[in-house]
Amino acid sequence: MKNVARIFTPVLLFSLIYLTGCYSDNEEDLYPNKSTCDTSNVTYTTTIAPIMQTNCNVCHSTAVASGGVVTDTYEGLKIPALNGKLWSAVSWTGPKKMPKDASQLSSCNLAKINIWIRDGAPNN
Ligand code: HEC
Known part of the structure; x- marks a missing residue:
């Protein structure tokens, strides 16, 4: 024993x-990245509009539309979203790097914008 x-x-x-x-x-x-960037329910109202509000609307409102771009309404944002300029600006792959004179958006916000554009920039 x-x-x-x-x-x-x-x-x-x-x-x-x-x-x-x-x-x-x-x-x-x-999986820290998996839990901190939730891209499962991307919509214009709950995801994209708040990102624009925080980073873009100060220069791209209906009243002050820098470069002719409006980001504070769906109708305004849809135009660069569908013609490719929104993605080229936020991903810093084009001639204009947005937000102007500030740091690039987080990779999580870029992923969400990319998904929304890829889905056809729906008004949801
Ligand atoms: C500090 C002011 C400022 C901020 C903040 C800003 N922009 Fe801009 N944006 C401009 C100006 C000014 C232009 C016109 C082009 C230029 O002078 O660079 C422009 C141009 C653009 C264009 C047109 C680019 C092209 O290829 O013609 C897009 C799209 C755009 N901005 C999107 C955004 C988005 C999306 C954000 C937020 C992530 C943002 N901007 C934040 C000032 C700003």
């Missing part, structure tokens, strides 16, 4: 440590 205990005690201890270790393996720790 003494031998059995000598074998089983370390095995038990090891199993306990090993199993409790798994409790910290949650999705957020393992």
Whole structure:
């Protein structure tokens, strides 16, 4: 019996440590990018309009339409969204890098804009 205990005690201890270790393996720790950028429900109203409000509307409102571009209404934003200028501006792949004189939008916001444009820039 003494031998059995000598074998089983370390095995038990090891199993306990090993199993409790798994409790910290949650999705957020393992896949940080997956949980911080949710691109599952991109819509104009809940996703795109707030990004424009924060980063673009100050220079592209209906009243002050820099470069003839309006980003504070759906009708305004739809034009550069569909003719390619919105993506070339925010992705910094074209001649105009937006937002002007500021840092580029986060990769998460770029992913969302890209999805919205790819979907045909719907008014949803
Ligand atoms: C500080 C003011 C300012 C901000 C902020 C700004 N823009 Fe602009 N934007 C301009 C100006 C001015 C032009 C006209 C072209 C130029 O002078 O560079 C322009 C041009 C554009 C164009 C036309 C580009 C082309 O190829 O003709 C698009 C599209 C655009 N902006 C989108 C955006 C978007 C989207 C944002 C937010 C992410 C944004 N802008 C933020 C000032 C701004």
